Amino acid sequence: MSSVDEALGRAEELLARLNERREELERLADADEVDGDAAVEIIADLADLARQIEAELTRARTIADAAG
Numbered sequence: 001m002s003s004v005d006e007a008l009g010r011a012e013e014l015l016a017r018l019n020e021r022r023e024e025l026e027r028l029a030d031a032d033e034v035d036g037d038a039a040v041e042i043i044a045d046l047a048d049l050a051r052q053i054e055a056e057l058t059r060a061r062t063i064a065d066a067a068g
Helices: 003-030 036-067
Strands: none
């Protein structure tokens, strides 16, 4: 497996985790009593996962560009 494939695979794994956390946030929002602290924690996790995904995609693009 190439480094590009590894970076893209990692981005896909992170995207799956992001979707899981997003679903958790949706369930939390649908609850009768919203736990604000839990919502803030999930939103922070979503932001962190998005940054990690962006970093992996940037890494994949950099490696692909360097390979020509």
